[in-house]
Every structure is written in structure tokens, then in C-alpha cells.
Amino acid sequence: MRCVIVWxxxxxxxEMLSVLATKKIVLQTLDLAWSDRSAWKVIQTYLxxxxxxxxxxxxxxxxxxxxxxxxxxxxxxxxxxxxxSWCRVIDNxxxxxxxxxxxxxxxxxxKWSIWSASLIANPNCTxxxxxVVLYPIYQKFGIKTCxxxxxxxxxxAGAAWVEELDAQLCAYPQTIDKYTVFPHALACNVIPRxxxxxxxxxTKEEMKVVWEMRKIFADPDLAVSCTAVRVPTMRAHAExxxxxxxxxxxxxxxxxxxxxxxxxxxxxxxxxDIYPLPRTAQWTYPVxxxxxxxxxxxxxxxxxxxxxxxQLLRWAALNAVEILEEIM
Amino acid sequence: MRCVIVWxxxxxxxEMLSVLATKKIVLQTLDLAWSDRSAWKVIQTYLxxxxxxxxxxxxxxxxxxxxxxxxxxxxxxxxxxxxxSWCRVIDNxxxxxxxxxxxxxxxxxxKWSIWSASLIANPNCTxxxxxVVLYPIYQKFGIKTCxxxxxxxxxxAGAAWVEELDAQLCAYPQTIDKYTVFPHALACNVIPRxxxxxxxxxTKEEMKVVWEMRKIFADPDLAVSCTAVRVPTMRAHAExxxxxxxxxxxxxxxxxxxxxxxxxxxxxxxxxDIYPLPRTAQWTYPVxxxxxxxxxxxxxxxxxxxxxxxQLLRWAALNAVEILEEIM
Numbered sequence: 277m278r279c280v281i282v283w284x285x286x287x288x289x290x291e292m293l294s295v296l297a298t299k300k301i302v303l304q305t306l307d308l309a310w311s312d313r314s315a316w317k318v319i320q321t322y323l324x325x326x327x328x329x330x331x332x333x334x335x336x337x338x339x340x341x342x343x344x345x346x347x348x349x350x351x352x353x354x355x356x357x358x359x360x361s362w363c364r365v366i367d368n369x370x371x372x373x374x375x376x377x378x379x380x381x382x383x384x385x386x387k388w389s390i391w392s393a394s395l396i397a398n399p400n401c402t403x404x405x406x407x408v409v410l411y412p413i414y415q416k417f418g419i420k421t422c423x424x425x426x427x428x429x430x431x432x433a434g435a436a437w438v439e440e441l442d443a444q445l446c447a448y449p450q451t452i453d454k455y456t457v458f459p460h461a462l463a464c465n466v467i468p469r470x471x472x473x474x475x476x477x478x479t480k481e482e483m484k485v486v487w488e489m490r491k492i493f494a495d496p497d498l499a500v501s502c503t504a505v506r507v508p509t510m511r512a513h514a515e516x517x518x519x520x521x522x523x524x525x526x527x528x529x530x531x532x533x534x535x536x537x538x539x540x541x542x543x544x545x546x547x548x549d550i551y552p553l554p555r556t557a558q559w560t561y562p563v564x565x566x567x568x569x570x571x572x573x574x575x576x577x578x579x580x581x582x583x584x585x586x587q588l589l590r591w592a593a594l595n596a597v598e599i600l601e602e603i604m
Numbered sequence: 605m606r607c608v609i610v611w612x613x614x615x616x617x618x619e620m621l622s623v624l625a626t627k628k629i630v631l632q633t634l635d636l637a638w639s640d641r642s643a644w645k646v647i648q649t650y651l652x653x654x655x656x657x658x659x660x661x662x663x664x665x666x667x668x669x670x671x672x673x674x675x676x677x678x679x680x681x682x683x684x685x686x687x688x689s690w691c692r693v694i695d696n697x698x699x700x701x702x703x704x705x706x707x708x709x710x711x712x713x714x715k716w717s718i719w720s721a722s723l724i725a726n727p728n729c730t731x732x733x734x735x736v737v738l739y740p741i742y743q744k745f746g747i748k749t750c751x752x753x754x755x756x757x758x759x760x761a762g763a764a765w766v767e768e769l770d771a772q773l774c775a776y777p778q779t780i781d782k783y784t785v786f787p788h789a790l791a792c793n794v795i796p797r798x799x800x801x802x803x804x805x806x807t808k809e810e811m812k813v814v815w816e817m818r819k820i821f822a823d824p825d826l827a828v829s830c831t832a833v834r835v836p837t838m839r840a841h842a843e844x845x846x847x848x849x850x851x852x853x854x855x856x857x858x859x860x861x862x863x864x865x866x867x868x869x870x871x872x873x874x875x876x877d878i879y880p881l882p883r884t885a886q887w888t889y890p891v892x893x894x895x896x897x898x899x900x901x902x903x904x905x906x907x908x909x910x911x912x913x914x915q916l917l918r919w920a921a922l923n924a925v926e927i928l929e930e931i932m
């Protein structure tokens with residue numbers, strides 16, 4: 277298998293190479309492409325030193341798969357080129373996610389949709405983390421309604437935001453009010469807006485959860501609502517989720533469902549202070565789930581739960597590499 | 605009016621005196637009572653220096669009202685004594701909140717229940733913040749269901765927790781893993797457990813919201829669910845709330861409802877980054893409300909909103925003083 281990773285940031289680059297190494301994935305070729313400006317730079321990774329090639333000069337016919345980790349602008353220009361050269365594409369950007377001809381894939385949910393596709397979209401991290409946990413419930417009990425409030429890490433907004441939070445925390449308490457990339461100081465705060473505000477008042481991040489959950493579960497009638505909130509954590513997102521099921525659900529059986537799922541780690545003994553935490557979920561592959569409770573609102577037709585997953589891994593790196601594994 | 609504040613912590617003490625001063629409340633007597641150990645200490649407040657009296661030696665017949673800011677143990681011992689001496693009691697502890705003979709009061713919701721009561725209970729801060737915002741909606745549209753996820757500040761757990769978070773932030777990033785009062789480090793983390801875990805898997809903090817919302821709204825059928833999460837903020841709680849109403853509700857009219865309510869401040873222009881924030885809500889009296897959206901799950905019968913209020917003021921100080929004002 278010959279692969280090229282197109283236009284990742286340094287952080288995502290490292291994550292992808294780390295996941296490829298951890299999973300011992302053998303590739304005939306692995307090239308890294310960036311802007312013309314960055315071409316011929318040598319990226320010293322712990323795997324191997326690698327000379328960056330320029331996006332403009334890529335001959336996609338030399339590759340079997342291109343992993344696009346760029347924004348929608350880069351995807352718009354280069355993804356059609358790759359496909360025209362019979363190079364299959366895994367795209368992290370949101371550009372093609374809502375195209376009805378493009379499968380949106382979380383491998384443990386809908387890997388069947390990968391087989392014949394020349395372009396596969398990688399979902400938003402918030403959706404991917406929830407989908408991994410909710411799909412086994414969806415399969416066994418059916419889900420009618422999903423109401424979510426998030427606790428999202430700075431890394432979801434990019435490296436500059438992590439650096440700004442880090443700088444605010446380092447300076448605490450003196451200069452904690454300094455911020456340039458965040459709209460407000462994030463240290464000692466929570467910011468209830470992520471991405472652009474849509475006409476209906478929800479943010480794009482919130483609507484991504486709605487649109488993508490429906491598409492991944494292939495259920496356009498799924499009722500989903502989300503309030504997306506940035507909190508001062510570094511790289512793991514947490515989500516408080518209430519679901520209403522179509523058939524009765526017993527909170528106690530969920531423990532068993534989870535324990536047979538390698539993508540999920542049940543951490544649910546709250547009286548012993550065992551529950552999902554951003555600081556224990558970061559840098560790990562499984563999505564943590566805990567605080568599983570029979571719903572006080574939907575009764576036997578619902579549960580409340582709390583999940584936590586490393587957003588950089590789940591979104592950009594791990595999910596994309598899992599799709600690559602399926603293609604291989 | 606002759607008052608005594610019984611067994612407040614230094615922080616709550618200061619908050620109460622500050623609210624009394626700001627509201628220019630004239631009292632004939634204002635005494636401060638504490639443990640025998642602390643009696644005869646002089647508390648230098650910005651209002652006046654005050655000699656602390658010992659709880660054991662209080663003659664409650666000298667007072668018209670006693671404000672209890674202690675835990676349930678102190679309330680259990682001294683509240684019956686005060687009432688027996690015809691001194692009316694406003695109690696911040698949770699001990700008597702669920703007694704059917706004791707009104708649980710948020711003055712802008714149910715001040716009518718104060719009149720004849722010798723003992724008035726002050727609700728949990730999380731409930732009080734939500735009740736201030738939800739009651740006008742409850743009155744106009746009816747509320748059937750309320751689903752809440754919280755973002756609660758360290759101060760809700762007491763001064764020791766604020767100090768520990770402060771110490772963690774000051775030491776960042778070197779010794780951020782040091783913690784003794786929290787069950788986990790709170791800096792760069794969120795902790796999805798507050799108070800003791802109940803038999804149904806919900807924590808006592810979560811069940812307080814359920815029990816107290818029903819009691820304050822005098823609606824035992826109100827379906828309420830809560831996931832209570834501690835976040836690394838200092839003294840304002842935030843809450844993501846989804847409500848289902850009994851009659852159709854239009855998200856746009858909510859702006860008008862709020863603008864006629866002095867206890868609420870509408871901050872809702874998210875595309876300009878105007879929304880409730882812990883860092884702007886702290887040290888202020890009104891509860892901030894924003895991110896008001898027509899529900900994607902309940903359609904015309906629901907809204908999503910985000911609220912934020914200073915938990916020390918709303919719970920211990922402001923709400924209790926507002927009850928005192930009603931008694932006066």
C-alpha cells in the first residue's frame with residue numbers, strides 16, 4: 277500500500293505517524309505533502325526523517341490512498357485531483373461529509389460503506405466519540421432521541437488554542453486575561469460557542485453532531501440536539517448524553533454491552549471516584565463511558581451517560597487510520 | 605429587625621455582609637455566631653468590627669431572624685432552639701429542605717410561601733440559578749421536562765477546593781497532579797461527580813436539582829434529570845438546559861420575557877461572542893441566560909438554553925438576603 281498524508285499540521289502528523297507505528301501498519305510508501313513553501317523541509321519523526329513534498333507537485337497516481345488532514349480549501353482543490361488519478365481519499369475536512377455520495381465512516385459503526393467508495397469522509401471528533409459509544413445501544417435498543425452537552429478541549433480548535441490556554445495557565449493568576457485566538461479567556465472559564473453560528477441559533481459544531489450522527493447511523497429521523505461548550509482542558513472531549521430508546525433499556529445491562537467492545541472502556545464506579553475524565557482519557561484509544569444511569573425523564577426508555585475521548589486521536593488520527601486498515 | 609448569622613464560613617460571611625451593605629438593608633442588630641472555639645474573636649468587616657458570639661450561648665429570643673449558613677449538623681442542633689424562642693430561621697443547609705412543612709424559597713418564584721413560616725429553607729445553588737431563569741417560562745408555557753448538564757465551579761465545594769484549584773493553577777504545569785481535597789486534579793480536567801452517589805446512580809447534587817425544582821415550582825410531576833460536573837472555574841456555575849414545554853414556545857419571545865426580569869440578564873448574541881460566561885457572571889447578582897434556541901428534539905414544544913450565575917451569591921448570600929427582605 278502506497279500512502280500520502282496531505283497537509284497535516286505538525287500535531288496531527290505526529291498523531292497519525294504514532295498511530296500507524298503503534299498499530300504496526302506496514303506501508304510500501306508513506307509520503308508527507310504540505311504547501312509549496314514547506315516543500316523540501318525534512319520532518320524528523322521518531323519513525324524516520326522524511327522530506328516534505330509540495331502539494332502542487334503530487335502525482336496522485338503513485339499512491340493507493342491519500343489521507344487529507346487539511347482544511348476544506350485544500351480538500352476542495354486536491355481531493356478531485358486524487359480521485360481522478362484513481363487514488364482513494366480519506367478526508368478529515370468537513371467539505372464532503374454531507375455529500376450523499378460520500379460515506380461518512382466510523383469503522384466500528386459502518387465500515388461496510390467503505391468498500392466501493394473512492395472518497396471516504398472522517399467525521400467530526402465530537403460525533404465520532406459519541407457514535408462509538410452509542411452505536412451498540414442503537415443496535416440493541418434503538419435510539420429515538422439524543423440530547424448532548426459537551427465539555428470540549430482546547431485542542432479541538434487547533435494548536436494555537438492549546439498554546440494560548442497553556443500560556444494563560446502558565447501566567448496564572450497575573451495575566452490570565454490575555455487572549456488573541458480565543459474570543460474570551462478560557463482559563464477559569466467555559467465558552468459556550470464553537471464554530472460559526474447558524475441561522476437556527478445552533479453553532480456549526482452543534483449541527484455537525486446532528487447531521488453526522490444521522491448520516492453515520494443511516495437514520496434521518498434520529499432526533500439529536502447538542503450544546504457545544506469549550507472548557508479549559510487540553511485534548512480530551514467529554515460529553516453528557518441523555519438518550520431515549522425505542523425499546524426498554526436496563527442501565528445495568530449496558531455494562532455488559534460495553535465490556536465486549538474494544539473501542540470502549542467502561543469506567544463506572546462513581547462512589548469510588550471511577551468515571552470518565554479528560555485527564556485519563558487523553559493519549560488513549562478507547563472512549564471512556566461511565567455515570568450510566570436509568571433516565572429520570574424517559575424512565576425505562578432511556579439512559580443518561582458521560583463519555584470522554586481523546587479528540588485528536590478519535591478524529592484526525594485513529595479514526596482515519598482505522599479506515600485505512602479497512603481499505604487494506 | 606434583629607438578626608444573627610449563625611456559623612457562616614469566612615467567605616459566606618463576607619458575601620452576606622456585602623449583599624446586606626449593597627442593598628442598604630438597615631438592621632437594628634446584626635450578630636455573628638460561631639463555634640465556642642471562635643467566640644470573642646473580632647471579625648473586621650468593611651461594615652464594622654464585630655465580636656463573634658458562641659453558638660452555645662445564643663439567646664435566640666433576642667433576635668427576630670437567624671440566618672443559618674452552617675452544615676446540617678449545626679442546623680439540626682440549633683434551628684429547633686431558635687424556633688422554640690420565636691426566632692424565625694432562614695437555613696442554607698439541606699437538612700430541612702425536603703420537609704413538607706418547610707417552604708423552599710427562591711423569592712422571585714414562590715415568596716408567597718414565606719409569610720407564615722417560622723423556618724424557611726434556602727435551595728441548592730444549582731437549583732436556584734436554574735429556577736430564576738425557568739420560572740417565567742414555566743408560568744407562561746408550562747414545563748413538562750427539564751434535562752440539565754452542569755459546569756460547576758470549585759467554590760460550590762467550599763473554600764478548601766478553591767484554594768486547591770488555585771494552588772494547582774499557580775503551580776502549572778509542574779505540580780498539577782497534587783490534590784488532597786478533590787478526588788482528582790481539577791485543573792485541566794472535569795470531574796463528573798459532585799456529592800454522594802445515591803442508590804439510583806445519580807449523585808445527591810443531581811437529585812437535589814430534581815427534588816428542589818419540583819418543590820419550588822410546587823409540581824411533583826415535573827420530569828427533571830441532571831448530570832452535575834465540576835469544572836476548573838472559580839465561583840460561577842454554568843448550566844446547559846433543554847426543556848420541553850406543555851404549550852408551544854417561540855424561542856424569539858424569550859428575549860422579551862427575560863428583559864422584564866431584574867433577576868435575569870439576557871446575553872444572547874453568539875455570533876458577536878456575547879453569551880453567558882463564568883468569568884463575567886461571577887460577582888454579579890443577575891443570572892445570565894443566552895444561547896436560546898428552538899429545540900431540535902422537542903420542536904415548537906421546547907428550547908435549549910445556557911445559563912450562568914455566581915453560585916456563592918445566588919445560593920448562600922443573595923437568595924437568603926432576598927428572603928430576609930421579604931420577611932422585613
